[in-house]
Amino acid sequence: KLGFDIVYAVDNNPAAIKTYNANFIKPAICADILQEDFSQLPEIDVMIGGFPCQSFSTVNPTKDTNDARAHLYKQIVRFLQTKRPKYFICENVKGLLTLQKGSIIKKITSEFEDCGYNVQYKLLKAVEFGIPQKRERVIIVGIRKDLNITYTYPKETNDEEHCVPLSKVIHELAIPDSRYYFSQKAVEGMKNAKKNMKRGLWQDLNNPCLTITSHLAKTSINSSDPVLLVDSEKEIYRRFTVREAAGIQSFPENFIFPVSEHNAYMQIGNAVPPVFMWHIANSLKKCIKG
16 A cells, blocks of 8 residues: 555446445445536545546547547646646546647646646656556546646566566366357357458467457457457457456456446456556555655
């Protein structure tokens, strides 16, 4: 534990709230952030926000970077203007840096700066912080200008030659539950796919995993989704179980998902890896105390 106390948490997804409240002492509320009256909240030192990433993802080339979700970062702006927290941390996908030649990240950080904050951002790799996954995320940190404090991003704990392997969380390839295995028809379809398609991306247990997403519940063997190869001779493949996916994201074993498997996969794929976030928050704590 880092010594931070949660005083307010909100999300508009009932299933996400159910999982959150099953694991944390301070209950989160299920509400539309647009309707929240921030002025009624207690004093807050640190705000942590993850605004929707779908509009900035590089996975979908037809996305609209000006849709309603893309503008939800403005609720963070509204929060900063209303509550004036000392610090804030935001997380988003790598595409935020490159879309529209970098104009989107400049626009967002400029609006944060106009609220009275010194803002910096950096692309960090989860694999460099002991997580068995090649996940890259943009971390935006803001510190109120009157505090005269500079944030220093955490130092990597693992280099590329000493990464935590997937075997740390995948304990056996052949599991008894048949529903996680791809059908023979799906495997044949993958083999007959176009040569330039990403398919059958089975993961080597000796290395970190490719990035997992909220698409886990609908993982396809004929796509860019990471899968497991159980038997190469018999061409047997399977997808990750919920607990395996949670492990890849660095959730502890005692973190529970009291929701449907579909919702659990979505929550895991959308999450910031807890160990990754721990290092980011710990660096903030050091800056505050130092």
